[in-house]
Amino acid sequence: MTSLMIQSSTHDYEVILKAGARRELANYIDESYRSILIISDDKVAQFYLEDVVQSLKENHKVHTSIIPSGESSKSMAQYEKLLDDCIDAQLDRKSLIIALGGGMVGDLAGFVASTYLRGIDFIQMPTTILAHDSSVGGKVAINHKKGKNMIGSFYNPVMVIYDTETLSTLSEEEIRSGYGEVIKHALLCDEEWTNELFQLSLPSLTTDQLTSDLTRGIRVKADIVEKDEKEQGLRRHLNLGHTLAHAIEAELGYGKITHGEAVAIGISFTLQLSRSKLTSNLPVIDYVNWMKENKYPVQKLQDLKPELLVERMKWDKKAVQQNIHYVLLTNIGSPCVMPVSEGELKEELKRFFEEVILT
């Protein structure tokens, strides 16, 4: 078992990584929660819900709510439905919500927990690699038709329980998606780890390597959010690759590309832009080769227009009065935020399409 402690402004919480944790939840979850609502999606539920219910039902009154899998469930409609479920289950302020699933489930269930009765406790049980990022740091949200994560809270879980066995059912696409955020965490702080990852072939990933990468990724994330929980400054660095990623996801239509794959592509553009703006010596080509060898779907960019992507970027919620503030790298491990003009961005993005990514 691996355990990390994360500090937040309201409380400290533990992240536990343990194979098979879902079958022994009584070891981790306080008996004083009499009612528990487990929120999961239909794909995850079929594999793991029963184990979780069995593991809890001796000590707690257990309710379940299953939502359709996919980003489109991070909606106002599902939020309302889950609030109804909380009320129907008569959850009170001493009750607990468990988010069993990937980032979508964690974000949605966390937002429900943050606003039901003005906030009740919740536990994240991530079942994807990608969710090593979203389950830590307290950002919860739903989407609005005009943009991702437009409606939400900063609200930390009371615990994160990562059963690494649940990662064994991930598809290749989901593993790629997860490693989009893993390599982001590496690039933000650790050149050695980054170079290790460049050697990694995802299809031959071992459980030990995966657990190690998750633990390192969570520690990077935690170190940043502990210093800047509400994204006043430093936390913006975690948006590395995300400005373009959000635009790609929105332009393709949500669900047409996984979030982490879009982030991985976004990062490749960040590396190029950093080279141009900061004359840094970043390994753009190594990175792009790593993406291509691991089958990141760069060809999906063929259908997109640089100008339209830049329009989307202007309306990102991290935009300040619609100036585009970009997270760049002066070196691996040294991020910074710089305003980039619309014109410059269009030009760089065109060049990126033509000379780097679609060659």
Next chain:
Amino acid sequence: MTSLMIQSSTHDYEVILKAGARRELANYIDESYRSILIISDDKVAQFYLEDVVQSLKENHKVHTSIIPSGESSKSMAQYEKLLDDCIDAQLDRKSLIIALGGGMVGDLAGFVASTYLRGIDFIQMPTTILAHDSSVGGKVAINHKKGKNMIGSFYNPVMVIYDTETLSTLSEEEIRSGYGEVIKHALLCDEEWTNELFQLSLPSLTTDQLTSDLTRGIRVKADIVEKDEKEQGLRRHLNLGHTLAHAIEAELGYGKITHGEAVAIGISFTLQLSRSKLTSNLPVIDYVNWMKENKYPVQKLQDLKPELLVERMKWDKKAVQQNIHYVLLTNIGSPCVMPVSEGELKEELKRFFEEVILT
């Protein structure tokens, strides 16, 4: 001008009471907010919105959203509409929401501010006496069909600006409603002030008396929420009178009685229950006489059944696993919380109806 400072876990904020403040907002509001959305209801807007807009438009880009007055606007539908308005107005994280109105507007606009982009700044501009209570302490929420304030956050304003001139357009009913919370604050902490209020005839209320009572009420509220922002213990005392009040409001149907009038009636029952349970020497008769002289609508109870009210109380969100925890007074200024059984409550409530309130 009167100014009070309130401490919260996230930041300290100022409460300003000043006649005519709405015409000189540039004195109080930071110029760095480039976009401001003013949320108000149609009744308040017709009197005061134009002054507020005029007072801001030199320094800021000003948007307005007007919702129908009345408790029924504290709904999921209005919440969604206002989020759409925020997006249409392109509010970013450096923008500001102003809640101009009574408690309904403050609660709703505050919940929007707490969740739009995971939280942007908001200022409370209360225009009722009742809102001296709700505008301080950071509780924001909307209603669910199954109960009041079921969905919300703890989220403090960056400032409260009370233009006491806006209280001149209140109806007699709204003044009575406001004094329901004022007398609650007095009973919680100050026997002398309570006795002063028992001499008060609301129709002959002066501006000086009103401003003094508001200031004292806000200080009482602030002292409690500073010690217990998240309602873990002490803050529950502020629910004095509210357990029955919420049940009365729900049973009559929202909007059939004002919140503060229901609270005033709830307090009279609290006083009787406290006498029974704690053999205290509380002035039940003085209080009931004060209510009747000031025309609190006690006769509305005639249509209600004690058993149904107790059923409602069991499903109050402060109920812990459906035991009813009641805020009682051992003396004026000495509140406490005690569990009261369902049977006891039914019996006491029947006796209260027959012997005290409907005589």
